[in-house]
Amino acid sequence: MSRNPKKLCIAMVGLPARGKSTIACRLRESLEAEGFTVAIFNNGELRRSMLGQNTAHADFFNPENAEGVRIREGIALQNLQFARQFLTTGGDIAILDATNITRARRRSIIEGMEATPVLFIECVNEDRELLATSIAHKTKISEFGHMTFSEAFSNFEQRIRLYTSQYEPLGFEDNHVILNSLQNRVVREKVTDDIPHYARIRDILVSDMIPNLYLIRHGETYYNQERRIGGNSELTEKGLRQADQLAEHFRDCKIPFIFTSTKQRSIQMAERIARRQPDCVHVPLKELDEINAGICESMTYDEIREQHPEIHVARSMDKYRYIYPQGEGYITLQPRIQLGIKKVLYLSSNAEHIIVVGHQAVNRMILSYFLFRRQEDVPYITIPQDKYFHIVSTRTKKLFELKRF
Ligand code: F6P
Numbered sequence: 001m002s003r004n005p006k007k008l009c010i011a012m013v014g015l016p017a018r019g020k021s022t023i024a025c026r027l028r029e030s031l032e033a034e035g036f037t038v039a040i041f042n043n044g045e046l047r048r049s050m051l052g053q054n055t056a057h058a059d060f061f062n063p064e065n066a067e068g069v070r071i072r073e074g075i076a077l078q079n080l081q082f083a084r085q086f087l088t089t090g091g092d093i094a095i096l097d098a099t100n101i102t103r104a105r106r107r108s109i110i111e112g113m114e115a116t117p118v119l120f121i122e123c124v125n126e127d128r129e130l131l132a133t134s135i136a137h138k139t140k141i142s143e144f145g146h147m148t149f150s151e152a153f154s155n156f157e158q159r160i161r162l163y164t165s166q167y168e169p170l171g172f173e174d175n176h177v178i179l180n181s182l183q184n185r186v187v188r189e190k191v192t193d194d195i196p197h198y199a200r201i202r203d204i205l206v207s208d209m210i211p212n213l214y215l216i217r218h219g220e221t222y223y224n225q226e227r228r229i230g231g232n233s234e235l236t237e238k239g240l241r242q243a244d245q246l247a248e249h250f251r252d253c254k255i256p257f258i259f260t261s262t263k264q265r266s267i268q269m270a271e272r273i274a275r276r277q278p279d280c281v282h283v284p285l286k287e288l289d290e291i292n293a294g295i296c297e298s299m300t301y302d303e304i305r306e307q308h309p310e311i312h313v314a315r316s317m318d319k320y321r322y323i324y325p326q327g328e329g330y331i332t333l334q335p336r337i338q339l340g341i342k343k344v345l346y347l348s349s350n351a352e353h354i355i356v357v358g359h360q361a362v363n364r365m366i367l368s369y370f371l372f373r374r375q376e377d378v379p380y381i382t383i384p385q386d387k388y389f390h391i392v393s394t395r396t397k398k399l400f401e402l403k404r405f
Contacts, residue, residue, distance in 0.1 A: 007087045008196045009113045011096040011106065013122035013170060015163050016156070017134040019181030020123045022349040023205065024097040029350070030204045030395060031197070036092040041079040043072070043098035048143055050075070056143045058158035063166050076105060080112045087116055093197070101167045110173070117193050121205070122170050123181035130182060130343055133283060135160075137347070179205050182346050207395050208345055210370075212353045214250070215389040217363050218265040219243050223298075224385075230290060230297035235268045242385060243272035249405040250355070251276050257348045258355045261288040266357040273355065283347055287340030290359035294327020319379040330361065330379050337365040363389075371400055 010027065012020040021042065028038045047055055051071070054060075060068045076098060083094035100106055100120070110118050125131070138144075139152035147155065170176045174192040179185070184206050191198055219239030223231050235243065246269070255277050260266035262284045274280045296304050296311060305312045315322040323329035328336075340362075348354045358366060364381045367373070370391055373381065384402075392399035 006092065006196055007116045008093045009083060009087070009096065009109070009116050009118045010093060010201070011100050011109050011118055011120050012098065013100045013106070013120050013176075014124065014181075015101065015167060016099065016160050017131055017138060018123040018125050019346055019349075020099075021097055022346070023121065023123055023179065023181055024095045025350050026209050027095060027201065027204055030209070031093055031200070033396065034200065036197070037090060038093045038095065039083075039086050039091055040095045040097050041083045041086075043075050043079055043096075046075050046079055047072070053143055053146050056147065056152070056155060058155045058162060061159045061162045063162065076108075080109060084112065099163055101163055103168045103172065106170075106173055117175065117195055118173075119191070119195050119198070119201070120170055120173050120176040122176065122178045124178060124187065125180060125182045125346075127182055130346065133347060137281065177202070177205065182342050184208060184342070204395065208393055209350060209395075210345065210391060210393040211350070213391040213393075214353070214355045215363055215366055215391060216246065216269065216355060216357045217360060217383050217385050217388075218269045218357055219385055221265045227300045227302070228298055229301070230293045232264050234264050239265070240268070240272065243269045246388070246405050247273045247276045253353055255280050255353050255355050256351045258282050258357065259288065259344045259347075260284050260357045261290065261359060261362065262286050263289060263359070266359065269357045270355075285340055285343055287336050287343060288356070288358055288362055291330070291333050291361035292324070292327040294324035296324055296327070318376075320375045330365065330375075333361060333365055337362060338369065341366060341369055
């Protein structure tokens with residue numbers, strides 16, 4: 001059969017809560033920005049619009065539930081037909097957003113698409129903690145509205161187990177990419193046919209997409225007043241005022257996610273901002289915790305100079321590479337912060353505006369992730385408490401602005 005040279009069907013593959021919809025939306029937004037006509041056909045959305053809350057229970061996804069299987073296969077077929085129709089009526093790229101974890105289902109997509117090539121993109125990610133956070137978010141959608149949080153959570157976990165029992169890895173399919181959806185890294189790819197726009201698509205898959213990230217440092221703490229480092233100090237009156245000013249500043253901007261460290265000072269900031277934001281989710285991540293100063297935690301810089309002059313000297317000679325005894329250094333902070341940024345981007349699922357409330361060393365590392373700085377200069381980047389950084393980083397736009405609030 002001769003191939004249709006311009007049209008493409010992308011079929012997502014992966015267990016629930018592996019980031020498929022986020023990747024599908026990122027592909028659509030980026031490809032549309034390049035002038036393509038793109039549509040997503042999401043089986044979950046179609047199921048919810050047809051059946052409402054009736055399908056939230058895990059039993060519905062049991063492969064032994066014949067009625068459930070019949071309904072789910074019917075929905076998949078329906079979306080396949082919608083996608084074909086879209087491609088024959090002017091659409092360029094149709095994205096089938098569903099688990100598509102069995103070979104039989106994938107074969108039916110290839111056959112159903114006839115002359116249009118199909119590219120399978122599988123999202124994998126086995127980070128347990130991230131999965132738990134993603135499931136917790138999913139339980140908030142209206143489908144689970146009639147269940148308690150723990151009922152919804154365990155039903156979703158059970159749903160994942162049921163899908164896992166039927167999972168058949170990609171391999172036989174001619175055109176497929178396996179993507180680590182947390183790291184934006186291609187784990188394996190096999191592209192046999194001439195897949196239209198493949199280079200562009202691959203590029204989108206591995207790029208970070210940050211529409212608007214507001215990088216904030218927590219306000220003044222009692223430790224800041226005494227020039228003590230680390231610890232878990234609370235915000236002072238002035239710090240709380242700074243939090244309220246920020247909350248006021250962002251009042252008219254819808255912020256669906258605020259990410260913080262697990263330290264009180266950044267959590268207090270987030271809580272104050274979130275109070276003025278309807279439907280704002282606060283996610284504390286330990287990856288965003290401030291540098292651990294080991295045996296120097298809770299000391300002032302003067303105390304370190306007096307009690308551990310060797311630490312003071314060694315650190316001033318090479319601040320980036322110096323590692324505090326029993327603690328961290330900028331150099332060891334780097335992979336942790338990188339993972340934190342990836343988690344932020346993964347969990348915020350293409351949200352238009354997100355806030356990260358970090359710390360001095362943490363924000364230096366985050367800034368250097370987006371903006372090149374020589375390593376030796378990173379530990380000296382100024383991170384004020386009365387200004388924040390507005391960062392935009394997409395494939396077509398980079399913006400970096402220091403703003404006062
Ligand atoms: O002083 C505040 C603080 O966040 C400390 O907790 C941390 O140890 C320090 O800044 C990091 O900055 P520097 O690397 O310049 O000491």
